[in-house]
Amino acid sequence: MWACTGNPLVTEICAGSGLDWLLIDGEHSINSLESISVQLQVAAGYPIQPVVRLPINDTVLIKQYLDLGAQNLLVPMVDTADQAAAAVAAVRYPPHGVRGVGSALARASRWNRIENYLARADETVTLLVQVETAEAVANVAAIAATDGVDGIFVGPSDLAASMGYLGQQEHPEVVAAVERCIRTAKDLGVPVGVNAFAEATARRYLDAGVDFILVGADVALLARASEALAAKYLPQESAETQGSPASY
Numbered sequence: 001m002w003a004c005t006g007n008p009l010v011t012e013i014c015a016g017s018g019l020d021w022l023l024i025d026g027e028h029s030i031n032s033l034e035s036i037s038v039q040l041q042v043a044a045g046y047p048i049q050p051v052v053r054l055p056i057n058d059t060v061l062i063k064q065y066l067d068l069g070a071q072n073l074l075v076p077m078v079d080t081a082d083q084a085a086a087a088v089a090a091v092r093y094p095p096h097g098v099r100g101v102g103s104a105l106a107r108a109s110r111w112n113r114i115e116n117y118l119a120r121a122d123e124t125v126t127l128l129v130q131v132e133t134a135e136a137v138a139n140v141a142a143i144a145a146t147d148g149v150d151g152i153f154v155g156p157s158d159l160a161a162s163m164g165y166l167g168q169q170e171h172p173e174v175v176a177a178v179e180r181c182i183r184t185a186k187d188l189g190v191p192v193g194v195n196a197f198a199e200a201t202a203r204r205y206l207d208a209g210v211d212f213i214l215v216g217a218d219v220a221l222l223a224r225a226s227e228a229l230a231a232k233y234l235p236q237e238s239a240e241t242q243g244s245p246a247s248y
């Protein structure tokens, strides 16, 4: 599930839901370094894997996200193997990468309470990269095969937009492109994930062999459930007129 509210209470509610992984989103939400840090602390008490999405493939932000304790990163908008390699370098300490050293100040090392953290840090980080443009789909084999990339995640919303089908994540050509990415990753033995809120589409991608999938979002669940509650007790026209803000 997407965790987009930035609120640790909401993330804790979702963390205890029985879901096995959460994506704390730093790209399309109000999440900040501070809010992500607190949500990681909250999720640590539950049997759930938190993945944190950055807003951009950026060496400095990757350093900060890793230092605050994110161990599973999702880097958006990776279109080429070179961009994937840059993300790999950002998550690794020298000599294998360029991650800045600040473990004495960082929650990631528990302020150097974790013995030998620097030497072992690289093996504690999982790097996922997003394939979400037509260019990335054309390069998906090279991206997935990039040394240090632990998995790919296909973004149908941005992929649809990139293919000229803005808002049409279920368009047959978009679905076909997603399935092509899934097949390519499976052939390479690289874990592959996807985002699919429509159950039929989610199950189609699961049948295609996707290894991990996002099937909902905290904000979407709250929006739909509150609308349903309004519709249940308010006259329909009243519920509808109260649904949209004066300014959009």
Ligand SMILES: O=C(O)C(=O)C[C@H](O)[C@@H](O)CO
Pocket (backbone or CB within 6 Å): 028, 130, 132, 154, 155, 156, 157, 158, 159, 195
């Ligand atoms: O392109 C996508 O799909 C994603 O990366 C997920 C979107 O960012 C999010 O809006 C959920 O649809």
